[in-house]
Amino acid sequence: MGREAKREMVIDCIRHLPATFRYADIERPCPEVNRPTIVRVLGELRDNGEIRCTKGGRDATWERTTQ
Incomplete structure (x- = not known):
């Protein structure tokens, strides 16, 4: 999975989370995305x-x- 695909995965995840969220709420459904990419x-x-x-x-x- 490429860098842009991981970026889009994180953005999509954030858009489907409740309005207020934490880092762990992104990390759980996106285990293949590393911390620096999420940050x-x-x-x-x-x-x-x-x-x-x-x-x-x-x-x-x-x-x-x-x-």
Whole structure:
């Protein structure tokens, strides 16, 4: 599976999660995607204003800002 396919898998997963989610909520359904890829996608979506981090740190919580 290529880099772009993994990126799309993470984005699709996030779009199907509840509005508020944690990193582990992405990691469970996407075990073949490594941590740096998930972090990179979260950063891209944050920079695009699609999600925001509502609680930082080890147990960071994210929230979708768009549907």
